Amino acid sequence: MLNFSFSQEQDYFRDMLRNFSVNVLLPQYTKWDREKTLPRHLWKKLGELGVNGLRIPEEYGGSGAECVTAGIAAEEIGRGDFNLTYAVMLNALASEIITNHAAEQLKKTWLPQIASGEKIVGVAITEPSAGTDAAGIRSTAVHKGDCYVLNGEKSGISAATFGDAFIIFAKTDQNSGSKGISAFIVPSELPGVECKGYDDMGNIPIGRGSIYLTEVEIPEENLIGLENNGFFQVMNGFDLSRLLIGLQCVGAAFQSIDETIEHVKTRHAFGKPLARFQGVSFPIVTHYTQLELIKWQAYRGLWLRDQGKKHTREASSVKWLGPKYSQEAIHECMLLNGHYAYTKDMPLEQRLRDVIGLEIGDGTAQANQIVIAKELIGKEFRPY
Incomplete structure (x- = not known):
């Protein structure tokens, strides 16, 4: 049923x-x-x-x-x-x-x-030379006595400038690839932790930036889970965050559409409301329909997760197309609202900038298509 x-x-x-x-x-x-x-x-x-x-x-x-x-x-x-x-x-x-x-x-x-x-606790995986390929992480955590000593750089981290702590992923076994990664809770006020923000296009309040770790000592109790098992701990979490990102973007796009519908119903041209023109109403209908498809795919993925069922394919499809369709819808809404929507007096231009950022974060379109291909085709698909 x-x-x-x-x-x-x-x-x-x-x-x-x-x-x-x-x-x-x-x-x-x-x-x-x-x-x-x-x-x-x-x-x-x-x-x-x-x-x-x-x-x-x-x-x-x-x-x-x-x-x-x-x-x-x-x-x-x-x-x-x-x-x-x-x-x-x-x-x-x-x-x-x-x-x-x-x-x-x-x-x-x-x-x-x-x-x-x-x-506020951030999650720090990405590095300058390791994004989608987390096995390329170079940050290290060396076990010394009753503590670990961390060194390295994390980049593109949300909440970098105001996070109270970060879940840091670092290599504890240099010879084991992704199997040698561990996760640690690292408070941001510890000596040797330095955070620097970026001058980003969007998502400005979220304080994205880099985290530099220089001889940072943390007690061994701050290890999360088993040593050398951190990579596998977080991968399942991405299936959740990718579904939530899709709905995050869809929410911003639906609000933009609702505002634009009110505008085109009250703004007149050539003696009738803009909404009466198919060149106005059909694009709204197109974007609404695309967003509805993504929305329900996202909720289906979340339902599958709640049931303990596999949902990686659903999560990657939502993460791939959710930000894409949302930014396209917001862009269209900006055009339909006219020149005033291009100003910072309306939220449309900021929504566009913010949503575009999540076409990158938590896996690019290409990375998510790779995941879907592996799930759909199987081991025969080997992009590397």
Whole structure:
């Protein structure tokens, strides 16, 4: 039996978040971009609303919600403030890594603070010479006595400039490729940790940048899971974050379409509303239809994850096409709104810049097509 409906609780959660997102977040969305700052008070407010701890068990201050519910949060917050959706996506990825693999003391220390919004924990995998090919990681973690000593550079890391800690992936076995990677929780205030931000095109409030590690000593208790097993711990997490990213982008695009529909219904040309022209209405219909397809593929992927079923192919297809179709829709909305939409007085130009960034993050289009090909064709497909 097929059932595409949400539960009563999920419908209530969606309505609550839609109201908060459109009425509280949206009016200030462009403010944080101009001021180049993340509104931590709103991040904490999302913690109060239960958003930050959706994938954290109740005993650690979260709600232990289903992945589908996290998807609802990503879509709805994406309507109001694209960058604050990282409170869903980033927290879900970090929380699952800690919940599923960390020792009890690390869980008790970090999960309640993530859920409340008091602490922001980034995930640092990418390096200047290692992105999609995580086996190329060069950062090292050497076990010395009762601690590990970390050295290396992480690049393109979300929350680099304001993260309170990072889950750092580093080589603990130089001769084992991806099998020799381990994960550690590294507080950002430790000696030897230096964070520098980028002057990015979009996603400015999220503070993307590089993290430099120079003889950083961390206690061995900060190792997450088993040594040399970090790479495999995080790969399953990408299936979740990629689905949430798709809904994050779709939410921003749907909000743009809703705003544009109101514009073309009230703006007149040649004696009738713009909406009466097929050259206006048909592009809106096209983008709406594409976004609906991505939206339901994303929720299907999240449902599969909740059922413990394989969903890698669904996640990669959503990550590949979600940002692509969303930025195309927002671009069209900008054109349909006319020259005023090209100014920073409207949110469309910022949404376009922000969404484009996630055509890269968490796997480019090409990387996700490789994943789909491997899933679809099998071991016969070998791109390298």
